Amino acid sequence: MNWIDLHLPILPVLLPAITAVLLLLMGDHGGDAHGGHGHHKLLWARRLALASTALGLLIAAALVQRAATGELIAYRVGDWPAPFGILVLVDRLGAMMLMLGACVALPVLWYASGGWDAHGRYFHALFQFQLMGLYGAFVTGDLFNLFVFFEVLLIASYVLMVHGQGRERFRVGLHYVVLNLAASALFLIGVALIYAKTGTLNLADLALRVPQVAAPDAAVLQVAAMLLLVVFGFKAALMPLAMWLPATYSASSPPVAALFAIMTKVGVYAIVRVHGVMFGDSGGATALTVEPVLLPLALLTSVVGVMGALSARTLARLVAWLTVTSVGTVLAGIGLYGAAAWGAAFYYLLNSTLVIAALFLLAELVAAQRGDADGQLVPASPVAQPTLLGLMLLLAAASTAGLPPLPGFIGKLMLLEASTGHAWAAAFWTVVLVVGFITLVGLARAGSILFWHVRTDLPDGASAGSSPKLVLATCSLLAASVLMSVASAPIQRYTHAAAVQLTDRAAYAEAALGEQGGAAAQTARPYRIDKRKEVK
Amino acid sequence: MTISMEFLVASGIGWVTACGIYLLLRGRSFTVVLGLSMLGYAVNVFIFSMGRLWRAAPPILTDGSAVADPLPQALVLTAIVIGFATTGFVIELALRSRHENGTDHVDGHAEREGGAQ
Numbered sequence: 001m002n003w004i005d006l007h008l009p010i011l012p013v014l015l016p017a018i019t020a021v022l023l024l025l026m027g028d029h030g031g032d033a034h035g036g037h038g039h040h041k042l043l044w045a046r047r048l049a050l051a052s053t054a055l056g057l058l059i060a061a062a063l064v065q066r067a068a069t070g071e072l073i074a075y076r077v078g079d080w081p082a083p084f085g086i087l088v089l090v091d092r093l094g095a096m097m098l099m100l101g102a103c104v105a106l107p108v109l110w111y112a113s114g115g116w117d118a119h120g121r122y123f124h125a126l127f128q129f130q131l132m133g134l135y136g137a138f139v140t141g142d143l144f145n146l147f148v149f150f151e152v153l154l155i156a157s158y159v160l161m162v163h164g165q166g167r168e169r170f171r172v173g174l175h176y177v178v179l180n181l182a183a184s185a186l187f188l189i190g191v192a193l194i195y196a197k198t199g200t201l202n203l204a205d206l207a208l209r210v211p212q213v214a215a216p217d218a219a220v221l222q223v224a225a226m227l228l229l230v231v232f233g234f235k236a237a238l239m240p241l242a243m244w245l246p247a248t249y250s251a252s253s254p255p256v257a258a259l260f261a262i263m264t265k266v267g268v269y270a271i272v273r274v275h276g277v278m279f280g281d282s283g284g285a286t287a288l289t290v291e292p293v294l295l296p297l298a299l300l301t302s303v304v305g306v307m308g309a310l311s312a313r314t315l316a317r318l319v320a321w322l323t324v325t326s327v328g329t330v331l332a333g334i335g336l337y338g339a340a341a342w343g344a345a346f347y348y349l350l351n352s353t354l355v356i357a358a359l360f361l362l363a364e365l366v367a368a369q370r371g372d373a374d375g376q377l378v379p380a381s382p383v384a385q386p387t388l389l390g391l392m393l394l395l396a397a398a399s400t401a402g403l404p405p406l407p408g409f410i411g412k413l414m415l416l417e418a419s420t421g422h423a424w425a426a427a428f429w430t431v432v433l434v435v436g437f438i439t440l441v442g443l444a445r446a447g448s449i450l451f452w453h454v455r456t457d458l459p460d461g462a463s464a465g466s467s468p469k470l471v472l473a474t475c476s477l478l479a480a481s482v483l484m485s486v487a488s489a490p491i492q493r494y495t496h497a498a499a500v501q502l503t504d505r506a507a508y509a510e511a512a513l514g515e516q517g518g519a520a521a522q523t524a525r526p527y528r529i530d531k532r533k534e535v536k
Numbered sequence: 537m538t539i540s541m542e543f544l545v546a547s548g549i550g551w552v553t554a555c556g557i558y559l560l561l562r563g564r565s566f567t568v569v570l571g572l573s574m575l576g577y578a579v580n581v582f583i584f585s586m587g588r589l590w591r592a593a594p595p596i597l598t599d600g601s602a603v604a605d606p607l608p609q610a611l612v613l614t615a616i617v618i619g620f621a622t623t624g625f626v627i628e629l630a631l632r633s634r635h636e637n638g639t640d641h642v643d644g645h646a647e648r649e650g651g652a653q
Contacts, residue, residue, distance in 0.1 A: 144611055151618045158625060162632075170633040171644035174565060177626050178642070181572050182560065184622075188579045188615055195608065196586035 008066070009075035009088045011059050012098055012135035019052035020128035028121045046113045049124040053109050056131065057102035060095065067095035068494060070501065072511035074141070082513040087202060089141035089512050092498035093346070097138040097269055100350055103480055104262050104357045105131055111361050111473035112255035119164040119253065126163070130156035130259065137266050141512050143194065143201040146270060147187055150235075154180050157263065164253040172251040179234070179244055187231040193224035204512030207277055207505045211284025218285035225279045225289040232274065236267025238331055239301040242324045246308060249320035254364035257316070258357040258477075264327050265353055272334055272342070277502050281337060288337065295335030295424055299431045301328030306435045309442040314375040315363040318446055319356065322400055325435060326352035332428060333415045339503060341418035343496030348411030350491070351484050355399045355408065358477035362392055365466045365474060366450055371458065377446055382454040388471065390451045395478055397443035402436040407484040412436060414492070541589050545581065552578040565630035565640045572626065576619040584612050 004011075029042040066073055067090055077086040090098070109127060117123040133153025140146050158180075162173040195201055197220050198209040213221055234241040245264070249257045271294075279289045305325030312318035330352065333345025363375055366389050373380030383389055399406040412432055419428040484491055501507075552574055559571030587608030595606035630640070637644040 144614070148614065148618070151622070155622065155625065158629070162629070165636075167636045167644070170629070170636045174626075174629055174633045174642060174644075177622075177629055178560075178568055178572065181622055181626065182575065184618075185572075185575045185579045188583060192579075192583040192586040192608070192611075195611075196588075201607075 007075070008059065008063060009073045009090045009139055010077065012056060012063070012139060013088075013132055015052060015056055015059065016128040016132040016135065019048060020125045020132065023048060023125035023128060024122065029118065042118060045124045046117065049128060050106075050109055050113065052128065053102065053106050053131070056135070057099075057106055060098040060102040063090050063095040064099050064494075066090075067092045068497075070497070072501075072508060074511045082202065082204075086145060087141035087204075087512055088139045089204070089508075090139050091508065092494065092501050093269070093272065094138045096346065096350070096494065096498055097265070098135055100265070100353055101131065101134045101138065101262050104353060104477070105259065107473045107476045107480075108255050108258045108357060108361070110476075111258070111470055114467055114470045114473070116164070116253055116255050120162075123160075123163060126156050126159050127259070129153075130160060132156075134262060134266060138269065141203050143191055143203060143206065143274070146203075146273075147184075147191060150187065150266070150270075151184065153263065153266065154184070157260065160256045160259070161248065161252050163256055168251050172247050175244060176248045183231045183234045186227050190224045190227035190231065193220055193227070197221050197224075202512060203273060203278065204505075204509040207282075208509050210278050210286055211282035213285065215285050221279075221286045222289050225275060225286065228274055229271070229290050229294070232267045232270040233297070234267070236264050236271065236331065237301070237324050237327050238267075238297055239304050239324075239328070240297075242301055242304065242327075245324055246312075246317055246320040249323060249360070250314060250316040254316070254360050257320070258360040261323060261353050261357040261360065264323060265330075265349055268327065268330055268334065268349060271331065272502065276334060276337070276342070277505070281503075282505070291335065291337060295332055295428075298328050298331035298335050299424075299427060301325070302332065302431055302435045303328075306438045306442065310438060310445075312442075312446075313377055315366060315377060315446060315450070316360065316375050318377070318442060319359040319363050322359065322439065322442075323356050325439060326356060326400070329412070329415070329432060329435070332431070333418070336419055336422055336424075336428070338418065339496065339499040341415065341422075342499035342502065343492065344411060344414030344418045346495035346498060347414060347484075347488075347492055348408070350495075351399065351407040351411050351481055354477050354481040354484070355396050358392075358474055358481065359396050359400070361470070361474040361477065362389065362396060365389060365470060366393070368466065370450070377449050379449060379453045379455050381456075381458040383451065385466065386451050389466075390447065392474065392478060393443070393447050393450070395482070397440065397447065399481055401440035401443065403440070405485055407481055407488060410485060410488050410492075541591075545585050545589060549578050549582050549585070552581075563641055563643070565633065565642050568642055569623065569626055569630055573619075573623055576615075576623070580612050580615055580619070583608050583615060 023045055026045060027041060073090040075088040076082060077088065112123065130153055133149050133156060136149035136152060137146055140149055158177050161176055162169045191201065197213055197217050198206060200206060200209060210221060237245040249260055252260065275290045279286050281287055302325050305321050305328055308321035309318050309325065312321055330345050330349045333341050333348060366383060367375035369383040370380045399408040402408040402412040416429055416432060419425045556571045556574030556578055559567045559574060562568060587605035590602065590604040593602040593604040595604045595609055597603055634640045639645060
């Protein structure tokens with residue numbers, strides 16, 4: 001096994017971290033984007049960031065290839081024996097999320113290089129830190145490091161959110177930061193409660209120990225599970241904790257909003273890891289703790305999201321609400337529990353993230369060609385490239401709403417199939433189908449106002465059309481989504497295998513903890529029982 | 537009558553948390569930042585106490601003597617560092633928001649007449 005193979009699992013975290021530090025050392029263009037010394041700095045920062053992100057995509061592809069064989073790629077930092085050291089563990093789900101992150105990041109970064117990165121300082125360095133946090137959250141095998149990587153990606157996102165500045169961004173940004181800090185406090189409380197009852201924070205170790213905790217102590221763990229659902233539900237925009245998202249995402253600069261499309265999915269990922277596996281169908285006293293609330297809340301999220309989409313007054317806000325809807329659909333799939341439903345939910349998650357990211361970029365392309373009307377959904381002067389942008393919006397809309405043969409349709413079909421026989425099947429079918437229909441209505445309404453209901457009395461938008469770079473970057477996201485439809489059979493096999501792999505706690509524990517795994521696992525705690533007599 | 541250390545620490549954490557939440561729900565960004573800090577302190581002590589409360593027990597493995605759990609202490613250090621950084625950032629952001637919006641109200645517009653606080 002050569003050097004690269006050995007250290008491959010940690011590379012997705014190290015690469016953006018090193019790149020970000022290099023970008024910081026290179027310095028900022030200092031607002032001097034066009035001509036002058038700063039221009040060269042910006043050009044080099046773009047090249048470095050794009051090269052690094054592309055390399056990250058290759059690493060993610062290599063990890064997916066290895067994980068697809070069913071291998072659980074464990075990496076112990078510093079070779080400390082588990083469960084004492086820092087553990088990085090890439091399974092099928094983790095590799096898939098890495099790949100998704102890289103597939104969204106590269107086109108978005110390319111789009112941002114078209115000019116948005118010059119609207120503020122240190123955009124590229126922050127972008128890389130954000131990627132570091134995202135990738136780290138996907139590969140970590142430890143609950144506390146999940147918190148740390150959450151913080152890394154959040155701190156980067158706080159600054160990226162106000163990138164480009166302006167009144168509205170600072171107002172909404174303050175809300176976003178304060179809410180996230182409060183959520184982080186809850187995260188820590190949840191983690192501490194879990195540690196107090198199990199003596200470990202290693203995810204593999206927890207998956208074995210949490211089911212062993214008996215009745216009186218299990219209540220503490222259930223509280224922790226609910227607290228963590230609040231935290232992850234907040235990040236994922238699960239109702240009733242989703243109201244921050246539309247304002248935040250629609251106020252951010254478009255490339256940042258497109259990148260944030262993946263951030264809600266980090267919340268979904270954490271819910272799968274913690275509530276799906278750790279508090280999952282384990283047979284213990286804490287089994288399926290959140291099951292009674294997750295599915296109803298997720299369905300509610302879908303419904304509220306689509307109602308928000310209907311009432312949106314700008315295209316960006318419409319897309320932001322659709323993000324909420326898609327998260328609701330994915331989480332409803334997760335809430336069904338069971339490998340078939342999860343496999344379908346993962347497939348839908350991949351597609352919806354790509355399409356939502358593309359829609360955020362597309363919203364800006366359209367808005368830029370409409371003169372003073374901007375992204376507002378009111379009749380205005382015609383856009384310069386109605387055919388191109390209209391077709392792109394049509395494609396994205398069809399995929400979001402779930403029309404065949406696009407992947408949104410395949411994902412929803414798989415979800416509906418998986419829900420058959422579930423107690424909530426009727427509600428699930430109703431919500432998914434009606435939401436799909438209303439999504440279509442909302443996007444059709446927006447599209448017809450934007451492209452058909454034009455006013456000829458206004459002066460033209462004075463736009464010669466978007467730069468090919470921006471259009472290509474947006475198209476590549478849409479193309480990735482269409483490719484998912486073409487390659488749906490292998491991807492579906494992969495997502496299903498990822499879901500099945502999650503249910504195999506023993507294999508995960510063996511990969512994470514080595515031969516000491518399972519019941520014989522050592523505890524990081526130097527004591528077994530509470531020595532109450534020590535404290536008076 | 538003696539009061540146990542657990543009772544003191546637990547009620548202390550509860551009180552600080554309550555103050556933190558109260559401040560967090562105020563309308564001005566300064567009090568919100570204070571509330572976040574208070575909440576952060578309470579959470580840090582909470583994590584620390586989740587390793588159980590020990591007296592005269594160093595967090596170092598030795599033969600024979602009682603040993604405190606070192607892991608929550610390490611976790612608290614991480615949480616403190618992150619909390620410190622984010623507090624610094626949110627103060628700067630609040631100042632900037634005050635500058636941009638002309639008010640330190642978190643909703644970005646000055647309070648209406650007769651409003652709270």
